[in-house]
Amino acid sequence: MVRIFDTTLRDGEQTPGVSLTPNEKLEIALKLDELGVDIIEAGSAITSKGEREAIKLITSQNLNAEICSFVRALPVDIDYALECNVDSVHLVVPTSEIHMKYKLRKTKEETLESALKATEYAKEHGLIVELSAEDATRSDVSFLIELFNKGAELGADRACVCDTVGVLTPERSFELFKTLSENVSIPISAHCHNDFGMATANTISAIRGGAQECHLTVNGIGERAGNSSLEEVVMALHTLYNIKTNIKTEKLYETSRVVSRLMKLPVPPNKAIVGDNAFAHEAGIHVDGLVKNTQTYEPISPEAVGNRRRIILGKHSGKAALKYKLKLMGISLTNEEFEKVYDKIKNLGDLGKYISDIDLKTIINEVKGEIIKKKILLDELTVVSGNKITPVASIRLDFADECRKEQLIETAFGVGPVDAAINAIRKALSGVADITLEDYRVKSIGGGTDALVEVVVKLRRGHEVVEVKNSQGDIIRASVEAVMEGINLLI
Incomplete structure (x- = not known):
């Protein structure tokens, strides 16, 4: 069983142009809890008064999920997290040479000392601690092992490896997490970014290498090219690797659309699992296969993720597709009406238009001479x-x-x-x-x-x-x- 740490409300909200109100954050948190997420990173308490109000709103709901705040290795960050009544902190420490030298302006020894002091402080105040190495995939592995094990001695509960700029490959990911899981005494989690389009693959490789938890966002949103996509990782684990999570997969589509609406980030039609075209079919040969057996062109059923099958009519569609579509919609036509509707679809398809369900209903009404009355x-x-x-x-x-x-x-x-x-x-x-x-x-x-x-x-x-x-x-x-x-x- 792999635990899901959802960072939609923290790393996801860092998507350029996105800013949520406390009530919007609460609405998403409630959906994530319904979805079955194990840990919700509700935000970063140090950020602002509004951020703390949002985190407090979420912690007041007594959700099933563990509620977490992002913190730096600073007592003031941890104090603000405590003020919000969170269960845990995601304590992030830069560990690569480039981050320590140019961002922190600290030596390796100074970085380690501040990380351990912060871990000890958080544990003394009763918090679950996930000790996270920022830019870990460009860091010295022996330093990561030292940091995580010394953190564990002070009570750190989990360790997280962050592929902050998305430079992992699936092969490297497997080897890195295998090495860490064999040499670190606490569970390891993976936090991957999608700069090279490999976040999903890297996360799955990390789990195969020994990671017991992964950090994900709904719709794969996040800074730059985004984070590992929750729906992609979960469905790949369930379907392709027979590795289970607590996610109620039938709620994935609905959760995706709530996040899309509140963050004003449209879901690309070709987005895996939750895109409108993820289970859409236009080509005649594909539709013919679906009519005979849906598994011919669908690896999973759309209902498994709360999505639905869509038969798209356009220039690639044959008459069998139109008949199947009409059957699904419960519409019957005479042979003459059918031919007229089919001709209109082909003509519109040649003009570069695809026919939605609503377009089809409009075409049918025109062919039948029925006027659509505005309600x-x-x-x-x-x-x-x-x-x-x-x-x-x-x-x-x-x-x-x-x-x-x-x-x-x-x-x-x-x-x-x-x-x-x-x-x-x-x-x-x-x-x-x-x-x-x-x-x-x-x-x-x-x-x-x-x-x-x-x-x-x-x-x-x-x-x-x-x-x-x-x-x-x-x-x-x-x-x-x-x-x-x-x-x-x-x-």
């Missing part, structure tokens, strides 16, 4: 903005559904007028149609102050995604109408 209408929009005014938008939406006669009125603030307007829409529809804005792009069409602007929005509701364009002279109106069209398509 939610924009009745009124007011936006106020200025030099000394925080942008605020008020919106009124009407239900056009015969079964539901009501108005939704909401007001919201934003960093700009467009943001305020879209926030007001989402606030009004919260609980009615929870929609996530995954992407927003705008470009000018033409020149001059009266130029048209084209707004493109990408919206998600659960597994369904829709992309809508709208062009107008008014960027606020174009944005709002694109969002409203997307919402109506999704519901």
